[in-house]
Amino acid sequence: MALNTDIEAVDDIFQEGKVVDGFVIGKEVHRGGMASLFTATKEGINVPILLKIPRVGRDQPVESLIGFETELTILRSLKSPFVPQFLGAGNMATRPYIAMERVEGRPLEDLIKEGKIFTIDEVVRIGADLAQAVQSLHSQDAIHLDIKPENILIDDKGKLTLIDFGLSHHARYPDLLAEEMRKGVGSAPYISPEQVAGIRSDSRSDIYSIGVIMYELLTGELPFGNPQTMSGLRKRMWAEPFPPRAIRREIPRWLQEVVLRCLEPRAADRYQSATRLRQVLRDPEGVTLTERADRVEPPSFWENLKGMFRAAGYEPSPSPRPSMGNHDAPLMIAAIDTRQSDEDLRDLMQLTAKNLLHAYPESRLVCISTISSTPTFEGNQENETASGIVRGHLVQLMDWAKPLKLPPERISYHVLEAMDPASRIVEFAKDNDASLILIGASHKLPNKVTPWRTSMTKIVEEAPCSVHIVRT
Amino acid sequence: MTERIGLFADLHSNLEAFEACITRAEELGVTRMVFLGDLVGYNADPAALIDRIAALVEAKKAIAILGNHDEAVFKDCRTQMNASANAAIEWTKTQLKESHIAFLKNLPLIVNEEKMCFVHASAYNPSDWNYITDSMSAWRCVQNSGKSYTFVGHAHEQALFYQSAVGKLIRFAPHPGDEIPVLQHRQWVGVVGSLGQPRDGNPEACFAVFEPGLEVLTFHRVPYDHFAAADKVRRAGLPEDLANRLITGK
Numbered sequence: 001m002a003l004n005t006d007i008e009a010v011d012d013i014f015q016e017g018k019v020v021d022g023f024v025i026g027k028e029v030h031r032g033g034m035a036s037l038f039t040a041t042k043e044g045i046n047v048p049i050l051l052k053i054p055r056v057g058r059d060q061p062v063e064s065l066i067g068f069e070t071e072l073t074i075l076r077s078l079k080s081p082f083v084p085q086f087l088g089a090g091n092m093a094t095r096p097y098i099a100m101e102r103v104e105g106r107p108l109e110d111l112i113k114e115g116k117i118f119t120i121d122e123v124v125r126i127g128a129d130l131a132q133a134v135q136s137l138h139s140q141d142a143i144h145l146d147i148k149p150e151n152i153l154i155d156d157k158g159k160l161t162l163i164d165f166g167l168s169h170h171a172r173y174p175d176l177l178a179e180e181m182r183k184g185v186g187s188a189p190y191i192s193p194e195q196v197a198g199i200r201s202d203s204r205s206d207i208y209s210i211g212v213i214m215y216e217l218l219t220g221e222l223p224f225g226n227p228q229t230m231s232g233l234r235k236r237m238w239a240e241p242f243p244p245r246a247i248r249r250e251i252p253r254w255l256q257e258v259v260l261r262c263l264e265p266r267a268a269d270r271y272q273s274a275t276r277l278r279q280v281l282r283d284p285e286g287v288t289l290t291e292r293a294d295r296v297e298p299p300s301f302w303e304n305l306k307g308m309f310r311a312a313g314y315e316p317s318p319s320p321r322p323s324m325g326n327h328d329a330p331l332m333i334a335a336i337d338t339r340q341s342d343e344d345l346r347d348l349m350q351l352t353a354k355n356l357l358h359a360y361p362e363s364r365l366v367c368i369s370t371i372s373s374t375p376t377f378e379g380n381q382e383n384e385t386a387s388g389i390v391r392g393h394l395v396q397l398m399d400w401a402k403p404l405k406l407p408p409e410r411i412s413y414h415v416l417e418a419m420d421p422a423s424r425i426v427e428f429a430k431d432n433d434a435s436l437i438l439i440g441a442s443h444k445l446p447n448k449v450t451p452w453r454t455s456m457t458k459i460v461e462e463a464p465c466s467v468h469i470v471r472t
Numbered sequence: 473m474t475e476r477i478g479l480f481a482d483l484h485s486n487l488e489a490f491e492a493c494i495t496r497a498e499e500l501g502v503t504r505m506v507f508l509g510d511l512v513g514y515n516a517d518p519a520a521l522i523d524r525i526a527a528l529v530e531a532k533k534a535i536a537i538l539g540n541h542d543e544a545v546f547k548d549c550r551t552q553m554n555a556s557a558n559a560a561i562e563w564t565k566t567q568l569k570e571s572h573i574a575f576l577k578n579l580p581l582i583v584n585e586e587k588m589c590f591v592h593a594s595a596y597n598p599s600d601w602n603y604i605t606d607s608m609s610a611w612r613c614v615q616n617s618g619k620s621y622t623f624v625g626h627a628h629e630q631a632l633f634y635q636s637a638v639g640k641l642i643r644f645a646p647h648p649g650d651e652i653p654v655l656q657h658r659q660w661v662g663v664v665g666s667l668g669q670p671r672d673g674n675p676e677a678c679f680a681v682f683e684p685g686l687e688v689l690t691f692h693r694v695p696y697d698h699f700a701a702a703d704k705v706r707r708a709g710l711p712e713d714l715a716n717r718l719i720t721g722k
Contacts, residue, residue, distance in 0.1 A: 066637050073653050092655045092687075173652055174634040174644040 013095050014038060014053050021090060023051060023099055034067060034166070039102060042087075048102035049087060065096075066176050067166030072098050073173050074142055074165045082133035082162050103161045105153035108213075112149055118217040120251060124281050127214045127258075129160045131278035134210065137162070138203045138274055138322040139433055141171040145200060147209035148190040149216070169200045171321055189222040193237040193265045194316040196230075202319035204267035207277055211262025211270075218255070219247040223263055237265050237314045239304060243295035254284045257293035268317035272329045272362065275433045279331075279364070279412070286409040329362035330435035335425050335459075338369045338396040342442040344472040346400070349440045352470050354404055356436070365406065367397045368414045368428060370421035390415045422458035430464045437463055440470045474685040476501055479664045481508035481592070481625020481678075483525075484541065485564065486668030486718070487517035488704075489677035490524065492696035493667055500681055500692075506583075508625040509539025509592030511576070513557060514669050514714050516704035518564045522572045538579035539592040539625065540601045546577050552601075556711040563710055587656065587684065589617035593626040603627045604663055610641040614659040621654070621682065622661045629672045630665035630680070630691045634658060646691040654682075654689045662689055669714075675721035 014036070018025050026039035033055065040049040054068040075086045075098065085101040108126070118126070130152065137144055144151075146167040153161040167186055169175050178200060186195050192208035199205075215223045223241035227233050241263055245251045258280055264270045271277040280287050334353055357363055371393060393415040401411055418424030429437055441456060460467050478497040483490055497505065507525055512518040528534035543549060544561045545568065553561070581598045582591040589595055594602040594609065595617035604610050604624055610633035613622055630648075633641045635658045646652060654660050665678025676693040683689075698718045705715040 069653075069655060076653075093657055172647045172650050174632060174636075174642070176634070176636055178636050178642050179638050179640065 014051070014097065020051075020095060020097065021088065023049065023088070023097075025051065040099065042099075045087060047085065047087075050084070050100050050102035052098045052100065054096055068092075068096060068098070070168060070176050071165040074168045074170050075100065077170060077173070078137065078140055078142060078165075080133070080136040080140070082136050082160055083165075084161060084163060103153055103155075103163070105155035105159070105161060107150050108152040108154055109149035111154070112216070117220075120218070120255065123214055123217045124255065125158070126154075126160070126217065127210060128278045128281040129158070130210050130213065131207075131274040131281065133160050133162050134206045135274035135278065135433055137168075138206070141321065141323045143169045143201070143203045143322050144206050144209075145169055145195065146186055146190075147206050147213070148187045149213060150187075152213075171201070171323075175200060188228065188233060189216075189224065189226045191233075192267070193234075193314065194267055194319075196233045196237065197314065197316050199316050199319065202267050202316070203274075203322035204270050204272065204317075204319070207262050207270050207274060208267075210274075210277065211259050214255075214259045215241065215244060215263065218251055218259070219244050221247065236263075240295075240299040242298050246296050246298065252284070253289060253293040254287040256295070257287055257289050260292040260295070265314070266317050267319070273433075275331060276329055276364075279432075280409075283412055286412060288407070288409050329364070330360055331364050331366060331432055332356060332436040332438060333425070333429055333432070333434045334365060334367045334401075334438045336367055336369050336397060336400050337440070338393055338400075342440075342472070345440045345442045345470065348472055349438065349470045350400070350403055352468065353401075353438060356438070356468075357404065357406065357410070363410070365401070365404070365411045366414060366432065366434070367401050367411065368416055368425065369393045369397055370416045370418050370424055372417075372419060422455040423462075425459055426462045426464070434465050436465055437467045438470065439467065443472060474503075474683060476503045477682045477684070478502035478505040479508060479623050479662065479680045479682060480505065480667050481664045482510040482539070482628055482666035482668055483507065483521060484510055484513050484666070484668030485515040485518040485521050486677070486701050487515075487520050488698065488701040489667050489694070489696045490521055492694045493677050493679045493692075494524075496692065496694050497679065497681065502681060505534035506590050506623065507534060507536040508590060508623060508664060509537045509579075510541045510625060510668075511536065511539065512545060512561075512564050512568075513541030514560045514705075514710075515701060515718070516708040516710065518567050519569070519572055522568070522575055526575050535583055535590070536579055537583060537590055537592050538576070538581050542576045542579060546573055556714055559711050560714060563708065584617070584619065587620045588682075589619040589622040591617070591622065591624055593624060595622055595624075601626065604631075604633065604661060607633070607641050607643065610643070610661045613661055614641065620656045620659055621684075622659075623680075623682070624661060624663055625666065627663050628666035628670060628678075629663065630678050631663040632689065632691075633661040633663070635660070648691050648693040651688045651690050653687060655687050660689070665691065669717055670721045671717070673721050675718060 013020060014025060016025055016027060023040040023042045028036055028038050030037040035055055036053045038051045040051045042049060054065055072089050084103050087099040090097045144162060146164060151162060151164045153163060190209045190212045192205035194202050195205050212223055224236045243256060244259055245256050262270055353365060357365060371389060394413050397413040416424050416428060437459060480493060505528060511521055511525055525536055529536055545565055550558050591598050594604050594613040596602055596612040602609060603626055604613055605627055630646055632644045632646050634644060636642045662680060664680040667677045667679055670678055675698045676695045678693060680689060680691045702715040702718040
């Protein structure tokens, strides 16, 4: 179309010192195959600005433009603390650019190249943070599809930012890359088997990529190498990766279980949501160990052969809408008032929780209790110290949940410190992408005690999910 | 002022839906309107609807395009429609004055502007009333319109066909209210959905708003008093299934 003739002048428009739509262009900080990056300033914008300009022209591949368009569409729609803020864009046909927040941090790729050895704890933290970042996309119906160390920035404090949405998919916008089957869509070591098969709508692809990254950080190797051919790419549809513990003995069995589960060829066999992955990484006791945890030998010839037969008929699992991941495996929060002495209410809350958990076999329950604040000094008595108080509450929570008879991977307990319990509960629900908050409202509470009506109203008004109020 | 075009198709004599959509479009700051054909048929207010649209066209606030149901009023198309549709056309004829029929007869089959093409069914042989339902039919349409943007109705479900990386036109099911970037260097076919007889299981009326300057297309759904509209259909003695369609949206 008439695009290239106009585009020719792009290099003239974007030069240091020139002004485009109020953006004063600064230094060129990066020139890659697909795009150039410039710093910029603009009156009224107080964050550092980065302008991304696609490399277009006669000799440039058309993909660079489609990727740019895709990134523009998706970045503009996203609101996430793990994604650079979108600040503006120019006309695609005449002066294409995306203005975004210039985020501090270095690509994870640099650390890998420098030969950094990651401790087990570091890998677990990066994995959990990545899962949280990815969940913030999935909950907005977007899938990154190009999660790789190059696209992950880490700042001094360890905070992650995901960049480059040129290959991403958003369920609410047309997918310009749909049915694009040519090799090279995505980064060979990190893309999921279903991406190899041309599927771009499965949020569990991002979970696979997180698995590859954790594998790489733990072992220094890529689970399926860096294949350059289609048959090489297809290997991940059937082969079992070399067990990480066979490479690095100190990796805990539970972590091998988690990483290998992320790398399952069928998306339905992986963790179904990034939230779930984050939870298991943060709470290893909840991980159910299977034979994955025990693998120490490389897969045998026969096992590989069996896998190859299965892969011959490789059928990607149906992809649920990204934000629906949590609907099939909902996280429910039971807010329990440990001071509560209303036995009827206690029974009814337990029964309600039991019924809800029964309805969703993949659901999880988080029991929480709030305390006003813990003493800053350590007292003499166990029950006066901060840890003692928290422990006391935990014991009560566990006692509350005992009749539910849940396996450990379906339940966890948290004592939250908060001056304003309602806000803290809402915040906790947001952070964990909860689907439901279960609270009890007693008739037997003396009026003098805590303004619970206000709390209840606040939770109902501000909750990011449904609120189930149990009454007797 | 940036241009903001309200796109309405398959209005089918549904006055209640029409008024609700026009009100909403005005709230959204629409600067002009395009009625993409099938102003009449199926429902109970053909004369009132033509009067309103004719007034908008007269005031240069809108353009209107011919649809197959409009054509059926002045031309024998019985073999191309089902029994209920034909019954509704026969009834419609009894409701219209000479001036209404003259208005329909004068409607253009297709209107081309610099970047946009407006047509009821498809830019490919418009008078054959080809449905745009798949990649192939959308491709034929853009091949013939040659424009970046082609807006159609006829198929009652909202859809956006877009040119993907492989050149093929791919169907996208839009989510109401989402501003979809539709950049000019690609070809797009917007099927704006039926205002007067939605068929996707949702009784809310369909329309769309296109902002050429911003290169943004937004599909809308508007709730309206579909029980009242259905009641009018029944009282007019039109086939019962036409009334039920409004209630179920199917």
